[in-house]
Amino acid sequence: MARPPGPLLLLLLFLLLLLLLTAAVAPGRPCGPAGLSRDTVLGRPGVNVTLTCRDEGLANVTVSWQMEERGAGGGPSRRLAEGNALLLRRLRYEDSGRYGCYVGGRLLRSLRLLVEAPCFAEPPETPRVSCYRRSPDKDVLCEWPLRVKPSPGTRAMLWVKRRFTAENATEQRCRYFSKARKFVCRVKVPPDADTESLVVSTCVNNGAGGSAGEDRIITLSSVPVKPDPPINVTVQALEKAPQRLRVNWSYPSSWDPRFYWLRFQVRYRPEPAQTFTEVDQVMTPWLDIRDALRGTQHVVQVRAQEEFGHGAWSEWSPEVVGTPWTDPWDLTSEMGPFSSQFPMDDDGTYGVTLPPELFWEDAADGAGGAVVKASARSVASPYAFLVAGGSLLLGIALFVAIMVRYRQTWRTGGQRGAKPEGEGQHVLVPLGPPSPPLSDTPLLSPPSPPDPGGLHVTNLDYFFSGQ
Template identity: 95%
Template sequence: MARPPGPFLLLLSFLLLLLLLLTAAATGRPCGPAGLSRDTVLGRPGANVTLTCREQGLANVTVSWQMEERGAGGGPRRRLAEGNALLLRHLRYEDSGRYGCYGGGRLLRSLRLLVEEPPETPRVSCYRRSPDKDILCEWPLRVKPSPATRATLWVKRRFAAEDATAQRCRYFSKARKFVCRVKVPPGADTESLVVSTCVSNGAGGSAGEDRIITLSSVPVKPDPPVNVTVQALEKAPQRLRVNWSYPSSWDPRFYWLRFQVRYRPEPAQTFTEVDQVMTPWLDIRDALRGTRHVVQVRAQEEFGHGTWSEWSREVVGTPWTDPWDLTSEMGPFSSQFPMDDDGTYGVTLPPELFWEDAADGAGGAVVKASARSVASPYAFLVAGGSLLLGIALFVAIMVRYRQMWRTGGQRGAKPEGEGQHVLVPLGPPSPPLSDTPLLSPPSPPDPRGLHVTNLDYFFSGQ
């Protein structure tokens, strides 16, 4: 009688069954081209390729080549070189198409040239633009893919036997990345999802590693702030006011954002960063006088959950300059590059995907800015007025003392007795205390009395 299988054999059988199920699910997600036909010649961009009409050349027959159709760019039929072999140098994507060799007025052979580069292996990262938005998965590319490159994303429940749902991804040339929108299956809000990616073209295919995600574990990555402007503040030569708005994908009524601002004077390459900005505006108080400044802003969830957004597009602004200062270089107070949109993908795509890469072609040496002290004409006016006032006061004092010296000299030259005043008693002798009434009647002023305003009395010799 056969013994029943032990626990180890049961576990092994379960693992083999699970492996078969996973393999069966994977076979429904092919990644790569179906195969090249016998009349197709594959060439790499930048390489050389030779197209041969016949293995052995035809005697007394002139062979000519023509391009029957152009694959990537389209265009009319055109005549090429003559000979049994056609050499094409430095291939481009636009060289893809069908080539035919003709001899004696008839078609001898037709070949299809495919100029492709095998796709890069996708390294996918997923995020949410806000806590109540859908999931986006994306991956960047080092080089621009061929026009025939296609990317697909599959989504399925982790422990379900159902087939994966295929979703088409879109390539954005300006951001140089593929972006896929993850459509969560109904009822899978709290379940784990398996996300798979595949990129393929005529030269081959490449599949990315499967990612297991849940709605709660996907980080929040907001869109960059929009409507960023830089304004000069009047009579503030070292200040700039930066304003911006929340992105349309983020609702500030339920969730807030915190911001980070960075700025630099041109042509310096080092930024100064300001963190923990909770308001949609910031005053820069250490700007350089008369110098254009480059400003960018990015955002993050209020409590630091998730990751920072991409930096906003660069905007420039110049601090206020005194109009009387003829030595300063006037420039525009603020400028903002216009935004462009080369397509729509619903309302689920972040706006930075449509922006130009501001860093392209931004090389060059860093020039050290020279500092110049700019003096205001008001300072010269105040200094000159103070100097004139001091001179006038000094002259007035000297004139006054000179008059006093002259007056003193003239009094010393008078004849004896002239100009002398006889001291007059202030009144008759006081009567005894008993004869003095408590209230005496008022008496008229004595014209011979002493007057304080008579300054000659003080300057007399007596």
């Protein structure tokens, strides 16, 4: 019967397993001060430095130098002078990089030059790395922001390896972006590693020391998608729409809209206000702002996210400005009535409180008084003349139609009420003899005898008769 292993043997097995796991997870690259390795040359700004290809001179061969990387962010290679020794005069911070000497296209030696200040250099900040993808079909990017600008000669490295394997880690150089003030590293994913876990390690160092970030364990399926900001953002005014703005933009070049879509968020504010109004769930690459302030410049920004809300929002696009359409006739007519509608106090101020947006442009100019003065003679809008003229023509046409209608009615009524000649006619006779004249010589001539067929308005029986 076999005896069970003793406690000492179990402890040894546990320590061996722990050692193997630690070796499998850690990339195993030191993060110390830069400029101390054998292939690194440390230079000071303003001094001369000589890079040597071989300690012993090479006979009957032509040695050419080439700069492979420039500065902390790398750059395109360029050819330099020929010879076993390369003299660099009056070093600058931009001269930092990797230099290689070649013979017939074959690399003989590679040297890294670091141009740093002689003193007062501080160790770099500890990286706090976050990884993402700009598109579902793009490589993984890992980045970390910096609070202060790194000292010249600072370099950042990233190592990637499979988890729980003994293979060596792949080393990659990180690039520093001065405007965004952050380091960005592109992760080269090993072949057939879509579903495997990867260990990502970072290190930043300079002449004063080095700082290593915490190892991150990622899988390609779990890396969030963070698109680039939208590009070509423009703001246009719409004619005869004083409260509308049309915002247009385009998909970022790193995102292919044929396979994946984005949703957008737009925010805008009138100047000089600081509070933004946000519009969500925008699926089209354009938006109409319908509540813009008349005659006020607006600041607009756009950002994007994966169409189903997976991943993170992109950064906001750069600010663009636009002003709604303004009718010059309306501008003159709207400014005039303020001087007559609002009474002025003794101190020259209005007796009412006006909206603050009316003074935003004046506040932005920094002037103490009004910039635009009301015109003493208001100019009427041409639309008012059109409305008044149309109303007058409509009234005249209606009056003419009524008169024509009633004229036809009168003619019809006259024809129906007429009687045959001689039927029902009465002869009007005076009620009594005429009054005697007041004097012998009458002032008026005596009335002529009545016409039997005539109409005399003095005969009242004609009006009161029942016929």
